[in-house]
Each structure stands twice: as structure tokens, then as C-alpha cells.
Amino acid sequence: MNENIEEQKKGKYVLIRDGDEDKDNELGGLYYNPLPCFGFGIGWLSFLVGFVFPFAWYFATFLYLTNYYRRDPRERSGLAASAIAALIFTVALVITVLVLVFSGR
Numbered sequence: 001m002n003e004n005i006e007e008q009k010k011g012k013y014v015l016i017r018d019g020d021e022d023k024d025n026e027l028g029g030l031y032y033n034p035l036p037c038f039g040f041g042i043g044w045l046s047f048l049v050g051f052v053f054p055f056a057w058y059f060a061t062f063l064y065l066t067n068y069y070r071r072d073p074r075e076r077s078g079l080a081a082s083a084i085a086a087l088i089f090t091v092a093l094v095i096t097v098l099v100l101v102f103s104g105r
Contacts, residue, residue, distance in 0.1 A: 035074060042068075043078020050085055057086035 035041035040048070046060035060082030063069075069076035 031072065031074060035072070041072075041075045041078050043075050043080070043082055045078075047078055047082045047085060050082060050089075054086070054089050057082045057089060061086045 037045040042063065043060050046056040050057035050060070060079050064076075064079035064083045069079055
């Protein structure tokens, strides 16, 4: 441990390892494991699926608002994109419903 501190003070990079020290990964590192959902992550997969099933955007928005991305920060951008898509979809839906209701049909 002292070697890492000394190397860090000298300006050298220190490899961050996760709790599984007994695994012999070539690359090591905290985020070496692939993301779930075919490597896209839950956020980006929900974003893509949301164009067919918009409920997926709301599911990802719920995960974003409950800080799911703290488990893996790589999920944050996809969850945020899904939250923005859910907001745009909701606004468009409300405007469409208001136009249809007040247009006299």
C-alpha cells in the first residue's frame, strides 16, 4: 500500500482494483465487467426499447431518480437520456390530448 502512495505522489498512475483481488484479470480495474443488457446497460437499452414501448422510458426515469447509477456510473448517461425522452414524450402527449379535447371533436 505504501508503494502505491509513493507512486501517486511521484505523479504515476495507480491501478484501481475492485473487491475481487483473488481473480487474476489481465486488465483489472473497477469497471472491467461488462454492462448488463447485452453490454448496453439498462439505461441505453430502455432508451432504445422506449421508441416501441414508451413505458421503458418511465422505468429508466424511476431508476435515474432513485440513484441506481451509483452502483455503476456508466449507467448514468443512458438513464438520463431515457428520462429526457420520457419528459419529451409526456409533453407531446399532453399537448396532443389538449388539442384533441379543445378542438371540438
